[in-house]
Amino acid sequence: MSRNNNDRKRIIATPLIALLMAVVTSIAFASVFVYYPISVQVSAVDTPVKIGYGSNSNKPDLGPDNTIQVSVGGKNASLSITIHPTYQVSYYKNISIITNTDTKAYNIYIRVVTPITVPSGGYAKLYIYSKGASRSLSGFPTPSPTASYVIDLTTSGTTPIGSLSGGGVYEIDLYIYIPEGASLPSGTAELHLIYTPSGETPP
DSSP, X not given: OHHHHHHHHHHHHHHHHHHHHHHHHHHHHTTOOOOOOOOXXXXXXXXXXXXXXXXXXXXXXXXTTOBOEEEEOXXXXXXXXXXXXXXXXXXXXXXXXXXXXXXXXXXXXEEEEEOOOOOTTOXXXXXXXXXXXXOOEEOSSSOEEOOSEEEETTSOEEXXXXXXXXXXXXXXXXXXXXXXXXXXXXXXXXXXXXXXXXXXXXX
16 A cells, blocks of 8 residues: 555656756746857958049139039048039039059949939939040030949939949049029039949948
8 A cells, every 4th residue: 555655656746846847947048148259350451442633623613713622531531522513514524533442343333322402404413434534525405425324413322333443443523404594503412432342232
């Protein structure tokens, strides 16, 4: 009789012990955290793609005492341009350059973040040419150039410019058309020059 009682106690105790173990385990590991060491090292480099002054930077512009104002950051990583167009077409040739000082190619993009507002029927465009490329404006009454890379400054968006090989140079032109009699515009377009050694589209 004693033996049967012991067997019964063991049978009852076994699931009880399993339940207690499950409770203890869940408490012990409900908020477990594992830490793996990871090292991130930053080793910055000088700008491989540089913004620079074009052949017509800071040359005379329209209006008294005005110049084609071009300012480049101390490390050639920023650019500010101020121009003074008038009615009809004003074309500004080679006012800045983009130079790849690296040995490998970089894919170049221009992103219009904040568009500029021009009068109805007007245009504001940025043209990019290879170094030394000829320009030819044709068409009546508003002559316009043909170029491989055209960026509309009145619309936000990202335009791929192509691959700039090591040592390569792009030249930047600006084209402004203001219909005669319209209110003369004043404003700022904000752009990003984006470059990457990757073939992926930038975020």
